Amino acid sequence: MKPLTLIIAAVIAVVSGSSCSKEKQTVPAKDITGKWKWVKSQGGISGAALTPKSEGFTQTEIFGADSSFKFYRADKLVSNGRYAVQRNYRIGNQTVDLLKITENNSSAFTVRNDTLYTWDLTINDGYMTIYVRMR
Helix, strand or coil, X not given: CCHHHHHHHHHCCECCCCCECXXXXXXXXXXXXXXXXXXXXXXXXXXXXXXXXXXXXXXXXXXXXXXXEEEEECCEEEEEEXXXXXXXXXXXXXXXXXXXXXXXXXXXXXXXXXXXXXXXXXXCCCEEEEEEECC
């Protein structure tokens, strides 16, 4: 799988399965609202570390207070749409917050200070991606 495809998969991981429970969504989440610059993605079978330098491009995600979402690669808009946050989502023995970019595409996330961490929830060797808030 090409590194670019892996990055996209890390950002928008498919979450499905019968062991998942659905709870009420809250939109938007103040902690994720803003502009985020991609720093690093790491994972996959090899544990590969991907960075803007190693891949030759930058990525930016913007989450609006109006639930709008924009994804840029090398300053070019690649996708846009709506997002939702679902708090306290149970999958197996985990409770996580979900970032839902579309109805079928979600990833777990957390924000610590000005750092956003997203990770594949249902892929054992999936990627964790790190973004920093842009001021």
